[in-house]
Amino acid sequence: MNTATTLTSDQMRALEQAAISSGDATGLELMERAGRGVVEAIFEEWPELEHAFAPEVWDETHEVHWGDLSIWAKRAVVFCGPGNNGGDGFVVARLLRELKWEVSVFFYGDAERLGPDARRNYDLWVGESRCYDLGFPNLNPADADEFLKRTDSLTGTPLIVDALLGIGLSRPLEAFQPIFENIEHFGFLRFGETPIRAPRCVAIDIPSGLNSDTGEAPICDPITSLYFLAVHADLTVTFHSKKIGHESEHAKVLCGNIIVKDIGL
Ligand SMILES: NC(=O)C1=CN([C@@H]2O[C@H](COP(=O)(O)OP(=O)(O)OC[C@H]3O[C@@H](n4cnc5c(N)ncnc54)[C@H](O)[C@@H]3O)[C@@H](O)[C@H]2O)[C@@H](O)CC1
Numbered sequence: 001m002n003t004a005t006t007l008t009s010d011q012m013r014a015l016e017q018a019a020i021s022s023g024d025a026t027g028l029e030l031m032e033r034a035g036r037g038v039v040e041a042i043f044e045e046w047p048e049l050e051h052a053f054a055p056e057v058w059d060e061t062h063e064v065h066w067g068d069l070s071i072w073a074k075r076a077v078v079f080c081g082p083g084n085n086g087g088d089g090f091v092v093a094r095l096l097r098e099l100k101w102e103v104s105v106f107f108y109g110d111a112e113r114l115g116p117d118a119r120r121n122y123d124l125w126v127g128e129s130r131c132y133d134l135g136f137p138n139l140n141p142a143d144a145d146e147f148l149k150r151t152d153s154l155t156g157t158p159l160i161v162d163a164l165l166g167i168g169l170s171r172p173l174e175a176f177q178p179i180f181e182n183i184e185h186f187g188f189l190r191f192g193e194t195p196i197r198a199p200r201c202v203a204i205d206i207p208s209g210l211n212s213d214t215g216e217a218p219i220c221d222p223i224t225s226l227y228f229l230a231v232h233a234d235l236t237v238t239f240h241s242k243k244i245g246h247e248s249e250h251a252k253v254l255c256g257n258i259i260v261k262d263i264g265l
């Protein structure tokens with residue numbers, strides 16, 4: 001694994017393609033390794049999550065646990081986007097489900113237009129669990145309300161996974177603004193009068209909205225709830241090697257800690 005050099009998105013794609021063309025790995029295997037690396041990194045970064053409560057136990061006793069914000073339910077929310085980054089998200093959702101986590105998946109995309117690897121992982125998820133479709137390509141106000149209602153009901157959730165966009169970000173992000181705002185909203189829990197940013201947000205490959213080649217994210221009106229039109233992560237898990245975009249000034253605000261995982265390239 002080459003952790004010293006930072007790569008462009010084209011260089012990363014070329015490495016993946018070379019591994020696939022030479023028969024060293026299939027795209028599906030690479031995606032599985034990526035998802036597995038993210039789950040490993042989550043527990044390396046936050047070992048306390050290993051000891052989170054089974055959701056049904058947490059629900060019965062949460063009055064007691066509100067006093068101790070270090071105690072959580074095994075409950076996660078995964079946001080999956082329209083490309084292979086979303087495919088990684090479906091792998092993470094499935095692996096957490098295997099660990100007996102209760103996982104809510106919100107999908108911003110069209111299953112019919114997913115690439116074959118992401119589609120396979122989408123199918124593995126929806127074969128056993130529900131996937132909440134966000135209006136695609138435009139999230140309408142009714143979807144946004146519904147989305148907020150659902151996220152409000154997911155109390156005791158310590159973990160948010162951002163699998164909306166990775167190295168494939170290719171155009172202006174307006175369609176994502178309401179989703180990013182709701183992720184921000186979800187990141188805050190009110191505890192008495194004090195808002196506490198309790199859930200931990202992990203970005204797969206790169207925080208959605210941050211460009212992996214330029215290291216830039218669009219700046220919003222600073223008086224709105226979002227300063228950057230991007231996901232603000234506490235942990236970013238990238239693969240093989242950092243990308244150029246992980247090292248910018250914007251990245252310092254958006255990425256949190258960065259862990260690089262080997263996917264066998
Ligand atoms: N086999 C592979 O190629 C692997 C890919 N991996 C993952 O795949 C990611 C790259 O996947 P993709 O190339 O599919 O790219 P992404 O999943 O990052 O995004 C591409 C999708 O997003 C849409 N999109 C881009 N910008 C948009 C915007 N502003 N508004 C709305 N839609 C937008 C595109 O139309 C496309 O559908 C990596 O970041 C990594 O997470 C990993 O699974 C490792 C293996």
Ligand SMILES: [K+]
Binds near residue numbers: 164203207208
């Ligand atoms: K992401």
